[in-house]
Amino acid sequence: MAITSPSTRLWWNEPAHRSELIWIALAFVWGLVMFFMMIYWHATGAQNLANETYRTTPNAYYAKVERNVADWQVRELNGLPVIKPPAGADVYLLGRMWLWYPVLELERGQTYRLHLSSLDLQHGFSLQPININVQVHPGYDHVLTVTPDRSGEYTIVCNEFCGLGHHTMLGKIFVVDR
Amino acid sequence: MSKTVYRTCPTTGLRIDLSAQALIKANAVAAVVFLAIGGLFGLSVALTRWPAVHLLPADWFYLALTAHGLDVLLLWIIFFEIAVLYFASAILLNSRIAAPRWAWAAFALMLGGGLVTNVAVLQGQSSVMFTSYPPLMAAQHFYLGLILFAVGALIGCFVFFGTLVIARDEKTYQGSIPLVTFGALTAAIIAVFTLASGAIILIPTWLWSIGLVSNIDPLMYKLVWWAMGHSSQQINVSAHVAIWYAIAAMLFGAKPLSEKISRTAFLLYILFLQLASAHHLLVEPGLSSEWKVFNTSYAMYLAVLGSMIHGLSVPGAMEAAQRARGFNNGVFQWLRKAPWGNPAFSGMFLSLVMFGFLGGISGVVMGTEQINIMMHNTLYVPGHFHGTVVAGTTLAFMAMSYLLIPLVFQREVAFPSLAKWQPYLFGLGVAGLSLFMMGAGTLGVARRHWDITFTSAPFDFNYPPTAYLLMGLNGMAAIAAALGGLMFIVIVVKSVFFGKPVRDRITLAAPSGQPISAAVASYGSAGTLRIPGTLVLVGVFFTAFVLYYFVNWKYLSEVWPMR
Numbered sequence: 001m002a003i004t005s006p007s008t009r010l011w012w013n014e015p016a017h018r019s020e021l022i023w024i025a026l027a028f029v030w031g032l033v034m035f036f037m038m039i040y041w042h043a044t045g046a047q048n049l050a051n052e053t054y055r056t057t058p059n060a061y062y063a064k065v066e067r068n069v070a071d072w073q074v075r076e077l078n079g080l081p082v083i084k085p086p087a088g089a090d091v092y093l094l095g096r097m098w099l100w101y102p103v104l105e106l107e108r109g110q111t112y113r114l115h116l117s118s119l120d121l122q123h124g125f126s127l128q129p130i131n132i133n134v135q136v137h138p139g140y141d142h143v144l145t146v147t148p149d150r151s152g153e154y155t156i157v158c159n160e161f162c163g164l165g166h167h168t169m170l171g172k173i174f175v176v177d178r
Numbered sequence: 179m180s181k182t183v184y185r186t187c188p189t190t191g192l193r194i195d196l197s198a199q200a201l202i203k204a205n206a207v208a209a210v211v212f213l214a215i216g217g218l219f220g221l222s223v224a225l226t227r228w229p230a231v232h233l234l235p236a237d238w239f240y241l242a243l244t245a246h247g248l249d250v251l252l253l254w255i256i257f258f259e260i261a262v263l264y265f266a267s268a269i270l271l272n273s274r275i276a277a278p279r280w281a282w283a284a285f286a287l288m289l290g291g292g293l294v295t296n297v298a299v300l301q302g303q304s305s306v307m308f309t310s311y312p313p314l315m316a317a318q319h320f321y322l323g324l325i326l327f328a329v330g331a332l333i334g335c336f337v338f339f340g341t342l343v344i345a346r347d348e349k350t351y352q353g354s355i356p357l358v359t360f361g362a363l364t365a366a367i368i369a370v371f372t373l374a375s376g377a378i379i380l381i382p383t384w385l386w387s388i389g390l391v392s393n394i395d396p397l398m399y400k401l402v403w404w405a406m407g408h409s410s411q412q413i414n415v416s417a418h419v420a421i422w423y424a425i426a427a428m429l430f431g432a433k434p435l436s437e438k439i440s441r442t443a444f445l446l447y448i449l450f451l452q453l454a455s456a457h458h459l460l461v462e463p464g465l466s467s468e469w470k471v472f473n474t475s476y477a478m479y480l481a482v483l484g485s486m487i488h489g490l491s492v493p494g495a496m497e498a499a500q501r502a503r504g505f506n507n508g509v510f511q512w513l514r515k516a517p518w519g520n521p522a523f524s525g526m527f528l529s530l531v532m533f534g535f536l537g538g539i540s541g542v543v544m545g546t547e548q549i550n551i552m553m554h555n556t557l558y559v560p561g562h563f564h565g566t567v568v569a570g571t572t573l574a575f576m577a578m579s580y581l582l583i584p585l586v587f588q589r590e591v592a593f594p595s596l597a598k599w600q601p602y603l604f605g606l607g608v609a610g611l612s613l614f615m616m617g618a619g620t621l622g623v624a625r626r627h628w629d630i631t632f633t634s635a636p637f638d639f640n641y642p643p644t645a646y647l648l649m650g651l652n653g654m655a656a657i658a659a660a661l662g663g664l665m666f667i668v669i670v671v672k673s674v675f676f677g678k679p680v681r682d683r684i685t686l687a688a689p690s691g692q693p694i695s696a697a698v699a700s701y702g703s704a705g706t707l708r709i710p711g712t713l714v715l716v717g718v719f720f721t722a723f724v725l726y727y728f729v730n731w732k733y734l735s736e737v738w739p740m741r
Contacts (some may be wrong), residue, residue, distance in 0.1 A: 002357040002423035002434050002495070003270055009353045011437035017707045020435055020490060023716060027486040030720070031479030034727065038471045038547045041731070046739035048414050049551055053463035062384070078571030078636045099636070116463075122396055124555045128639065130737055131622040133554040134461045137396050138313060146740040155639040157632075159555040159624035161307050162314070164236050167629040170637045 024098045049134065049144070056141040058119040069102050077103050077172065090115060090143075093171075095123035095136045097163055100156045100171020107178050108151045114144045124159035127173065133159060148175040182274040188683045189585060197277035198268035200339075201260030202261045202586050203215045203284055205334075206579070207674065209257035212292065213572075214667045216249025221660040224611070228653030229631060229646055236628045237685035240305040243626060247308025248299060251567060256410075258575045259417050260284070260363060265586070266362035266420065273350040276340030287330030302722040307626060308409065312383065312394040320385045325377065325417035332373045333365045356428070357434050357441065361420025364444040365413045371452050376406035397464055404455035407459060407607060412451035415485065416444065418529065418574035425526040425574075429517065429579055430499035435707065437597055440491050446484035450476040457541075460550035470547045483543055489719065490536050494674055494712040501708060514586070521591075525577025525601035532605065534588045536565030536612045539723050549730045551707050552737065555626075558619025565612040568659075573605060576666050585669070589677030597669050604662025610655025618648040 008014060040081075042048055066092065070133040072083040080141040085091045087110035094101050096119040106112055116125055125134045134144065156171035183196045219242045225233040234242060268275040269467040273280060297319070298304045304316035342363065345351060353365070379402040386607075423440070426432035434440045456473030457463055476482060500512030517523045540562040544553045553559065583591050591597050623630055623645050630649070634641055 001427040001430055002440075003350050003427040004356050005353040006357075007433070007436045011354065014436060014438060016436040016439055017709075019496070019707075019709060019713055020321055020439055020487075021421050023490045023713075024439070024483070024487060026720065027483050030724070031475070031483055034542065034546065035475045035478040036469070037476070037731070041548050042467060042471075045735070047548055047549070047551065047734050047737050048741050049461055050741060051464075051466050052190055077311040080636065086365075088301065091695075096339070121314050126555065126622065126624055129642070130621045131556070131620075132550050132737055132740075133551060133556060135463075135554065137463060140463040141528065146738055148738050150738075155637065157622070157624050157639065159627065160311070161240065161626040164240070164259070167236065167632060170632055170635040170639055 026120060036065035041178050050142070052143040052145075054141040054143070055141060056117055058117075058138060061092065061094060061115075061117045061141060062119060064080055064115075065101065066096050068092050072103065074103075082174075084167035085112065086109065089113065092117075093125075094119055095125065095158065095169070096120050098158070100125075100158070100169065102175045103171065104175060106174050106175050109178065111147045114146050116144065118143045121162045122160050123162050123169070124157075124160040126157040130153045130154060130155055135160065148173075151175045151177050184274075188681070191271060192272050192541075194586075195268050195274040197278040198264050199586055201275065201278065201281050202264050202269075202286065202582070203674075205257050205261035205264070205587075206582060207262065207287070207507075208289055208292075209254050209575075210579075210667060210670050210724050212249045212257065213255035213663065214271075215296075216246050216254055217660060217663045217667075219243075219246035219249060221656055222620045224653050224656030226628065226651050227630075231649060231653060232629070237302065237305065238316055239298060240626075241302060241305070244307050245296065245299045247290075248295060249731050250572075251261065251308060252324075255414055255567070255571060255575075256331050257288065259369075259413060260288070260331065261582075262336040262417050262421065262575075262578070263334065263362050263366055265582070266356075266424075267345065268357045269339050269586070270356055270359050271341070271345035271351050273341055273345035273348065276337050281337040284330045284333035284337065287333065287611035288327050289330075291323045291326030291328070291330060291491055292318050293323070294326065298323060300690070309403065310383070310384070311403075312396050312399050315387055318384065318387045321380050325380050325384060328373045328376045328380070332370065335369050335373070338362070338366050344655050354437075357437060358420045358424040360441055361416055361423060361444055364447050365416035365420065367448050368409060368416060368451060369413045372410040375402055375409065379403045379406070389449060389507070389676045397459075397462060400459060400462065401455055405452060408454040408457055409452045411567065412447055412454065412481070412564070414571040416447055416453075418533070418571045419488045419492070421574045421578045422488070422530055423495070423525055425522055425577055425740045426492060426496045426499070429520065429523055430496050432495040432499040432583075435491050435494045435498065435709070436535055439487060443484040443487035443491070446480050448486075450481040450484075453477060454481075454545075457545045458548075460545070460547050461554045467547065474545050474550075475708065482538075484717075485534075489530075489538075489718050491717055492530060492714060496708045497709045497712045498707055507563070509714060512639075513711055517599050520580075521597045521601050522577045522580040524598075526578070526603070528605040529573040529577060532573070532609055532612070533566060533570030534719055535722065536609065536616075537562060537570050538566070538567060540612075540616060540724055542723075543727055543730050546727075546730070549734055552730070552734060553619060555624060557615040557623045557625050560625050561612050561615030561617075561619055563611075564608060565613065569608045569612060570607065573601060573608070576604065577601065578672060579666075584680050587612065587674050587677070588680045589673045590675050590680055592672035593604045593669050596665055600662055600665045600669065602662075604659055604666065607655050607657070607659025607662050611652060611659055613671075614648045614652035614655055618645050618652065621645045621648070623649070 158169035304320040453473040
């Protein structure tokens with residue numbers, strides 16, 4: 001029994017049943033399939049999270065965000081600037097308690113270098129309804145190269161707990177047709 | 179040094195060290211107390227997340243969520259695991275327990291630490307969630323309590339190791355240690371790794387909260403913290419798999435299909451599970467994809483392989499034992515004739531099935547580097563781990579309690595007709611929790627979020643209406659699970675403190691009346707074994723796994739292109 005010592009002393013010599021060996025082989029091969037699937041997707045898939053990251057500081061990052069706003073602001077929405085960066089631009093988005101800043105207006109089918117960082121705590125960039133979720137850290141500038149492929153209104157929900165106002169932390173990205 | 183006092187167990191004939199017995203009792207009772215507290219917090223969390231009820235205000239919600247994680251994930255589970263370690267060493271090996279005074283010191287440290295951290299949370303300045311990610315800072319004694327608790331648990335692990343050494347020296351058993359003890363040993367080895375990781379990160383974080391360290395890097399914290407936080411879930415897996423084997427042995431006299439294979443599967447846990455920290459870092463900046471792919475897959479899914487082996491070996495051992503008793507008709511007579519009215523069996527079997535189908539599959543899928551983009555920090559995550567830690571570990575521990583009450587506490591299980599239904603009600607509730615949260619997570623609903631209607635946010639946003647339905651169903655499932663949990667607590671408290679004493683031999687074995695020892699013949703040998711029912715079960719599991727895995731890649735291909 002499993003609660004008593006093995007009945008044969010040399011239990012490591014017992015032959016194993018064929019069905020168990022087949023199951024192990026199957027499970028092992030399935031593990032390899034799942035492992036190589038991730039690598040395969042890096043080679044051929046269109047959705048891979050960037051590793052491009054730089055060290056930054058809240059002040060340095062905030063200065064870049066403000067420069068974005070000065071250069072590309074097109075209008076205001078609920079008191080927040082809306083910026084429309086040119087295709088291919090470096091777009092700096094910041095998370096802070098309890099705001100995603102600024103609001104972005106992007107063109108469908110264009111590619112942007114979207115930077116994410118936080119000025120205070122960790123935040124969670126959760127883009128809805130498309131459901132893209134990326135962790136945002138203070139001190140790290142994470143660069144995602146994204147190509148919005150459908151137009152519409154997208155909402156950034158914060159999905160990392162960041163204090164009592166966490167549930168009010170919403171941002172917007174508008175994707176418009178060219 | 180006081181002399182060891184023994185009693186002889188009327189059921190098994192084993193010699194039981196009374197101080198080991200007292201330690202098992204103390205740790206198990208503390209575990210159940212924290213389960214009750216933590217469960218209540220959990221219910222209040224689920225009722226707050228039910229938009230139509232929205233029970234707690236925001237500050238209380240985050241406080242309750244922090245306390246819920248702390249009390250059930252850490253305190254209930256680790257206290258019970260320490261009880262399991264002492265049981266699997268001193269009791270199963272027929273030995274005295276090593277250093278009972280150290281074991282009591284460990285208990286005192288764990289209890290004291292647990293209480294200090296609970297007080298810190300209840301004071302309201304430490305609503306930092308169980309994970310306490312910096313730069314979010316809790317009160318100093320929040321970290322201090324955790325450190326004390328971890329040190330206590332570490333001492334408990336060493337008492338277990340010491341007991342193994344004593345049993346070997348004093349030759350209290352013949353040959354190798356039993357498989358269940360081997361599983362417990364796996365759990366204890368992983369526990370040492372995780373508790374050391376916890377100390378490495380929590381001590382500097384504590385010093386940071388005092389002001390002696392100026393900065394804790396948030397990414398480094400997460401990497402090391404999860405070497406404790408996730409790897410400690412593998413303590414649970416090892417412990418509850420050991421319990422599955424133990425219950426199968428105690429109820430059916432089940433013998434492992436192959437000692438060699440089951441032990442190798444445990445060894446795979448020790449070798450690879452500590453890589454799991456990566457599961458929490460798949461969408462973080464600053465780490466390479468090579469690192470993520472290798473670590474998240476436990477080096478090509480070798481630890482998953484371990485669990486899949488147990489997934490065949492545990493039901494296979496029961497099937498072989500049942501067939502040896504004569505339940506040989508068709509593919510599933512062995513299962514139909516299982517003691518479904520015995521909560522130790524029903525709890526164990528539900529734990530086995532739900533751990534595989536709900537917790538296991540979702541964990542592997544969610545832990546795929548790219549697929550994690552669609553799931554990170556959504557409710558899918560708690561949906562997954564309620565499938566592993568609650569449906570898997572907690573239900574297995576509850577099932578084991580129904581055997582510990584007569585064997586160790588020497589009391590009859592009170593309210594037997596209530597006990598019969600308890601695993602089903604709890605299991606149903608937890609299955610609902612797990613599925614509904616995973617469903618809501620698939621729709622994007624954030625975890626750790628007080629108000630998904632986003633009142634007083636600068637913009638309007640609504641999750642799909644289905645998400646609201648799922649959150650309501652989740653609340654109802656939580657009520658069912660809480661009732662099941664309450665039944666468990668009432669049964670345990672009544673049995674342990676007011677129960678009828680058991681003096682005589684009790685029958686653990688399943689119907690058919692054969693005593694355990696008679697059922698254990700020499701089946702299990704490679705030539706004669708037949709386990710068609712188990713093969714059907716694992717075939718269904720494998721098919722579900724493969725389909726669900728690729729469906730998620732399909733979903734991912736529809737997300738915005740990014741690189």
